Amino acid sequence: MSYTDQVITSLKKNVASFEKRVDVSEVGTVIEVGDGIARMDGLDKCQALEMLEFPGGIFGIALNLEEETVGAIILGDFKKIKEGDSVKRTGRIMSIPVGEAMIGRVVNSLGEAVDGRGKIKTETLYPLERVAPGVITREPVNRPLQTGIKAIDALIPIGRGQRELIIGDRQTGKTAVAIDAIINQKGQNVICVYVAVGQKESKVARVVAKLKEAGAMEYTTVFIAGASEPAPMSYLAPYAGVSLAEYFADKGKDVLIIYDDLTKQAWAYREMSLLLRRPPGREAYPGDVFYLHSRLLERACNLNKEHGGGSITALPIIETQAGDISAYIPTNVISITDGQIFLETELFYRGIRPALNVGLSVSRVGGSAQIKPMKKVAGSMKLALAQFRELEAFAQFSSDLDPETKKQIERGRRITELLKQPQYSPMPVASQVMIIYAVNNGFFDSTEISAITEKQNAFVEFMSSAKSALLDKISAGEWNEETEKTIASSCEEFFTK
């Protein structure tokens, strides 16, 4: 049958089966509108989070169901709405389109494309608000999610299904850590979602350009609620991102989602709540600001085999002011997540980048999220670093110290230098294991601090070219006496030539 005939057949079928229907909709009247919020009279049977249709095709979400009025946030230009306008119930709870077609695209909080590449065709809708998977559907986190950053993969390992907070002052490299984690997922069968909340659009454009350059947009979706958009879009963006992540996790895929950042989502929610006249609490945040983040982050999970075996790993970002991690929102999110990566301004300006404060950072999943070789070597390095931190204050008196203490200080300095890593240069886990093994066993002790980076790069190149089979074994998680002997001999071969 030709295409024309197919179209004609379809038309005839639709016209023949068409049934007249009367569209019955419940309506209300706008009695107050402004600052992205509208208050309506009527809408007696309106549900919480139901989508409402304003004139001009603008949508809103009902948030406040009061005795005689409904308060709603407007997802669009509120200046086009006036008092007396008619508002219609749609009967749909807020949901976004999800599907494979979203991968590689930049979208807003409603799932609409904003990258100029045309409309996204999807067939499925997922609700923005969804109850998190229960205890029975989950299994413990036991598979690593490699970020490619040595300091994190060795000392603060992240597993698939974990929530690990990235927290620090402005300009400490929080987004850089997140982007490196996304770039390192290339070839790892992990889908990535980056949610930009209240960010400068120029910054997001740079991030997208970098992801494209690294080939990461092939498996990444970017949600953007820019700084110029109304507060409700910033409030919804993280939920939209996790809804897409759940779509893939339900199909058994592993997903990495980054919320950059939740501080701005909390600000947007505070703004909305104050305009909706909800009672302000501490720091003028509404009373349910904890629930705002807890219900979002609880949706990250590691599903068991019976439920598809997929996972959602969440890396929320929180910006602190003057390093105060005991403030309201930071403490809330720290108590929700399974660990935090604390980035310090002082370390950043001392040239230690990523500026990780290893003492304050933790991963509550720990070794369960590491492959066996990494678990074997990382412990010694962590101990050496901890000892170095204790002795660091004495470093300025190095000429007066005993040889053992001097050795610990020198070892600590070398480890600190080795843990530095340039941006956009994630390192495979096997190379990381080799470097850590080498430093633990003193192979770098004779190298000057200033030459450490060069030596490390040369060592990695040597291993990649001459010992690729060994690297493959390490990547596969193999660790036994024979592997250890081979690693040792490889290190001797390189460092003694």
Added chain:
Amino acid sequence: MRKLLPRHFGKMLYQLTRDLPEKELDQAVAEFVKFMARHRAFRRLDRIIAAYEVYAREQDGAEDITLVSARPLPEALAAKVVSHFGRGGKIETIVDETLIGGLIVKTRRRVLDASVKTQLRGLKNDMLAD
């Protein structure tokens, strides 16, 4: 304090004056005017009176109705439609040729859309869904 809308004032006035003997009416209205003064509601007087009338009609089982049609509706047909929504309410008829045919009935709380324009949009959506 919650902002009082014209509808609230209208409802108050209705409940204050319902079934009141005529000789007490002046006193009741005077009290109501004082209440309005305390809430600085005089500039909304027109809307309060309109809201009172709407509320009063609703309490009597009548609804204000707007009929939108593609062509002017014969009176008998309009009356037949309105009779399904109670008696005594205000009836407004609007001609909107873009509907092509059929009728839209709007009350305060509902919109019943049986216009040809909406039927065709539904048909279009069904076809696109295929």
